[in-house]
Amino acid sequence: MKKRHLAAPVAAALAIIGLSTPPAQAATYQCxxxxxxxxxxxxxKSDLDLSVSLCVFRTQYNEVYAQVVTNWSATTPAAAFGKKFDGFKVNARLEYRFSTGGVDYINKSHTCDFTAxxxxxxxxxARCNSGDTPWDADLYWSADGQVQWDIDGDGKGWQEPWQLTGSPLLS
Incomplete structure (x- = not known):
């Protein structure tokens, strides 16, 4: 028995009566x-514990962006007083590759100043987003980033950036 393909006639009928079909691709992500x-x-003063996660998102509007989520908390709440930083910044980078084993190229980058x-x-x-760019299905996308700080009162200035491990690839 021959199978009937109803997708095209149903889509045409919906278009005629003014309804649209849902987008072919829903929002997706890799974290x-x-x-x-x-x-x-x-x-x-109390030390500070940092916990960072990275995600790359594809939106329902076929845009892609990177996000770095940074959590911090005092290790000793009773000693949690005073100024912590002269500077505290997080950088979110949207990167792409031409193949799964390829080299990363930066598409968008944005630094968020979370000092205050x-x-x-x-x-x-705190969340830091890279900025978005149109989705290209021929590329492999990922989120990457870094965190950097200048501790108040330590006399050392800006510390070397903490280079984060990037997200899995989104394709």
Whole structure:
């Protein structure tokens, strides 16, 4: 018995009566499996635990962007007082490759300055997005980034950036 293909006639009928079919591709994403963690030693006050996750998102509008989510909390809440940082920044990068084993190229990059938030709150979550770009199905997309800080009162200035491990590839 011959199978009938109804998809095209149904789509045509919906178009005639003014309804549209849903988008072919719903929003998708890839995130790091586990958060990346680091403890920041702060002189004469509570240390700060950092936990960072990275995701690359494809939206329903066929845009793609990277997001770095940074959580911080005081290790000793009773000692959680005073200014922590002269600077605290997170960089989110949207990267692409031409193949799964290829080299990463930066498409979009954005640095978020969370100094004021980090100094105001001893426990918080902050999100930094790369900015979006049109989806290209021929590429493999990922999120990457870094975190950098300048601890108040330590006399060392900006520390070397903490280079994060990127997200899995989204294709």
């Amino acid at each position: 790091t499996d586990a958060s990346q963690e680091r403890r920041v030693s702060l002189p004469n 938030s980090a100094n105001d709150m001893w426990a918080a979550t």
